[in-house]
Amino acid sequence: MAQKVTIRDLAEAAGVSVTTVSQILNGKGDRFSNDTRDRVLKLQEKLGYVPDYNARNLIMGSTQTIGVLVPNLANPFFSMFIKGIQQVAQSHHFVPIIFDANQNQKLQSMYLEELIKRAANGLIIASATLDANDIDRILTRNGIPYLLFDQNDAQIGDRVWVDDYKGGQMAANYLLSQGHRRISLLVGQDITHNIQQRISGFRAGMAKYHLTLADEMVVQTSMTKLGGYQATATVLAKKPTAVFCINDEMAIGLYRGVQEQGIKIPDDLSIMGYDDIDLADFVTPKLTTIHQPAFEMGQVATELLIERLNNPRLTHQDKQLPLELITRDSVKLIQSGIH
Ligand code: RIB
Numbered sequence: 001m002a003q004k005v006t007i008r009d010l011a012e013a014a015g016v017s018v019t020t021v022s023q024i025l026n027g028k029g030d031r032f033s034n035d036t037r038d039r040v041l042k043l044q045e046k047l048g049y050v051p052d053y054n055a056r057n058l059i060m061g062s063t064q065t066i067g068v069l070v071p072n073l074a075n076p077f078f079s080m081f082i083k084g085i086q087q088v089a090q091s092h093h094f095v096p097i098i099f100d101a102n103q104n105q106k107l108q109s110m111y112l113e114e115l116i117k118r119a120a121n122g123l124i125i126a127s128a129t130l131d132a133n134d135i136d137r138i139l140t141r142n143g144i145p146y147l148l149f150d151q152n153d154a155q156i157g158d159r160v161w162v163d164d165y166k167g168g169q170m171a172a173n174y175l176l177s178q179g180h181r182r183i184s185l186l187v188g189q190d191i192t193h194n195i196q197q198r199i200s201g202f203r204a205g206m207a208k209y210h211l212t213l214a215d216e217m218v219v220q221t222s223m224t225k226l227g228g229y230q231a232t233a234t235v236l237a238k239k240p241t242a243v244f245c246i247n248d249e250m251a252i253g254l255y256r257g258v259q260e261q262g263i264k265i266p267d268d269l270s271i272m273g274y275d276d277i278d279l280a281d282f283v284t285p286k287l288t289t290i291h292q293p294a295f296e297m298g299q300v301a302t303e304l305l306i307e308r309l310n311n312p313r314l315t316h317q318d319k320q321l322p323l324e325l326i327t328r329d330s331v332k333l334i335q336s337g338i339h
Helices: 007-014 018-025 034-047 053-060 076-091 105-117 132-142 164-177 193-207 225-230 232-237 248-260 294-310
Strands: 065-070 095-100 122-125 146-149 158-161 183-187 218-220 242-245 270-272 289-291 318-320 324-326
Touching: 007 018, 007 034, 018 034, 065 076, 065 105, 076 095, 076 248, 076 294, 105 132, 122 294, 132 146, 146 294, 158 294, 164 193, 164 242, 164 270, 164 289, 164 324, 183 193, 183 248, 225 232, 225 248, 232 248, 242 248, 248 270
Parallel strands: 065 095, 065 122, 122 146, 146 158, 158 318, 183 218, 183 242, 242 270
Antiparallel strands: 289 324
16 A cells, blocks of 8 residues: 655655645745745645644644534534534634534543544534533633533533523414414423523413413423424324424424324414424425524634634623524414404
8 A cells, every 4th residue: 555645755846845845734835935835735736645633733733623512413403503613614724523422421421532632622512411510620621612502501611592582482472473372392301401491481472471381281202303203192182273393303203293194284283393494494384483593603603612712811702693483384373363
């Protein structure tokens, strides 16, 4: 097997020093002539030289790496969030290392250890399984900057966030304005703080109409399409006119479950979601939901973290982004104007 091309090989071929090659490849080549820079870059491509990761780390004193820990990579909300991270990381010459370890403390600790071994510059954490003590023990003591997001809002460190309480109120107000009074709530099994805020906001929205959400109208399942599907019989047994699902994935799973029973959405049962993942616009009927700006949150999270890396003594950064009600076709108006 051919030997890996080294920086020395490239320097010799270009007739310059290793330091010159390193500075040109690391964007610090302004002091050299255009001819030298072009020659090194052309030869790098010809020889197929890729800078050695560890050597670069030693020279730059940085791995240019951001660790990203999310609850569930398979959920489109988190994949959009990650796309936003990727776009900003790339523009700042950072590489994101992404993993999910929801509710799996052992796996998460292993991942975090590996990130520290790789001298990751910072972390973006959305998974709730890392509490404030873990963060202090594993990150703060290792001097690793972090930014908390979404399910992990341990109220420490820099944050990008949306008002989940308001999002729950928006969902309740909309269903109630469409005349629904017997509403079921489909929520996850492990209720994280941000989801709890969403539920509390929903209850507050009902209270404004002098209604309370009875506990027996709340159904718990996993926050996935399968979870929504498996909850079908339990939800239907509540005989609601509308179901508010705490994320779009559950709503889409519930769609399949009720439609298999011959139930029509929204004529027989109205369904509403939360997140506004891309699928929401492609199911039939299109899903009414609350839009979370996942891509923008990923962009802002990365900008704030890189800002922190460049200026560790920066004062606390806290950026709120807006939610939006997206009315499509899955909620029926059953009675207008009643209060
Ligand atoms: O769909 C995943 C859900 O978990 C989203 O609502 C997001 O806010 C996260 O908490």
